[in-house]
Amino acid sequence: MVNMLRLIQNENMKIYRRIGTIVMIGLLVLAAIGFAVFTKYSQSDTIFGSTDITKGWKDKVEKDLKEDKKEYKKEKNKDVRELLKEDIIMNQYRLDHNIPPEKGTVWEFMAQTDAFTSLIGLFTTIVGAISVAGEFTWGTIKLLLIRSASRSKILFSKFVATIGFAIGMIILLFIVSLLVGLVLFGSDGFSSAYLTYVDGKVIEKSMGLHIFSLYGLSSVDMLTTVIFAFMISAVFRSSSLAIGLSIFLSFVGGTIMSFMSAMNINWGKYLFFANTNFRPYITDGGEPPFKGMTFGFSITVLSVYLLIFLAISWYVFNKRDVASSD
Amino acid sequence: MKKEPVLRTHNLTKVIGKKKIVDHVDLEIYPGEVFGFLGPNGAGKTSTIRMLVGLASITEGEVFIAGVNLAKNFEKAISYVGGIVENPEMYKFLTGYQNLIHYWRMCKGVPKSRIDEVTRLVGLEKRINDKVKTYSLGMRQRLGIAQALLHSPSLLILDEPTNGLDPAGVREFRDYLRRLAREDNLAVMVSSHLLAEMELMCDRIGVIQDGRLIDVKEMTEFKNEGKGALLIDAHPIDKVMQVVEKFLGIEAIEQDGNLLVEVDREQIPALNAQLVKEDIKVYAISQVSETLEDRFLEMTGGRSVG
16 A cells, blocks of 8 residues: 555665764764775785886786796696696786786775675664664554554565665765765876686676676675574564674674584585685685585575574464564 | 444354354444444453454354445445554554545545645644654544545444543533534544543443343433432431431431431432421532443443453
């Protein structure tokens, strides 16, 4: 009966009119700026801060290329040879097509800001947890649920608004880092492409898209934590429990996993926090924690978990009586 | 002239664990009346109301609002209902106006101008753009009423609405409810354990105890049932006592220099004539109507909650 967009509008109003949210947004912006300043003035050993990277890079790449070729001839290990070959082809491509490496440019800085997605994850967890449990603690749930909108619709609008907050924060992080990066590191290399090596060929990608895909990869972890918090919040109606438990899990999850991985407890791969890191499958980000894990496996396990979390939230939120004065 | 009831419940029952909180309640509330839902704390008032507005599930029985089954078509049935359950909790970090916008977005086909209309109706125009956390309880109550009336409901359900209001606020609220029922033909259901208040506010009263609806009566019926007591202010008091006791053949009680007797209404003129004949100076004879409180205690046996 009621327009979904209006419900989402309501949830957005309740998110962005809170001082807490404004503080979180401010913190993210400050963190990005602070990180940029820190990077620029603390790392003197890189070319960061040098004004003349456009001229210097060719000499350096040529030098690297020569060394790599020498190494390649001597090297016996097949894996290392493969890596060296990749480097050689990439560097040759750079020289041929005049594409400077991102080192010292705004892009190198931005590639590092994806670490802030965990901060966004924390903030989104808070927003999501308050979005459901807050209504109970404020007592407003008693007015919210006696309207011509089903509980499912209300829960869905809250979920959408929460995810919307996360996406908004990621876009904000991107824009702020880009602006700060351009101011501090200059626009040299801004238009250069990101190179990847696939099956013996070099592929050019847009740098902006590459950074976004880095953010996207980091967001998988965030999405899981947020949905978990959402469930706890709907089931226990306590935002502090939801926030606390989610943060606890995301800290301890990693430790438990490396322990299980080290002890070769293979069923650990079915735990949800074993499957939130997609980097091993997509970029060159190391090995997955357990043997036999593939991209498809992780996607499946994770989807099953998330669906269960969402189903529990939905079921409890729909069925639960709103009890007296709590 | 029997109108169609706005609210009808049939065998409404709520069981939590093994305890019957609400036990087969049949209620009918009609347009234009203020219905009082009276009972001691823990009798099942709030549990009943929670089921009526869909906050709690119905164990057994049915609720029809404007003829629509609440359990089967919640979104439609509830669109006829405006309500406040317990305190009117609002989003304190939003302004009064933003709160109303929030609820306005949740109803269908209501023009935005209605927000200003209800704001004026509850007399909040001057403070509507202030944050709700700066509001007094009375102002929050007004805002609560405003949000409940936003979609022009046919049934207004208010759970313990005067809790925490000062006497002036209670009075204003009472007049306001009566006006709504009279002028807009709204059916109003008010729950309370404050008897004196219900007496002034309601047209009909239902008494609930231990989850059962033990009595539903018109307010006037409620008061006039039973024998009326008569308070006689006359002089000299000793002689009055003699005459009255002789005339009625029962004992009279002296109370603050007046005489209190139980007497049928029909006997009052004759008694008065007798007093005058005996040369007694009669200053006043007044009927002491039993208060609702007496009736209530009588009915519920003055028992404590158990």
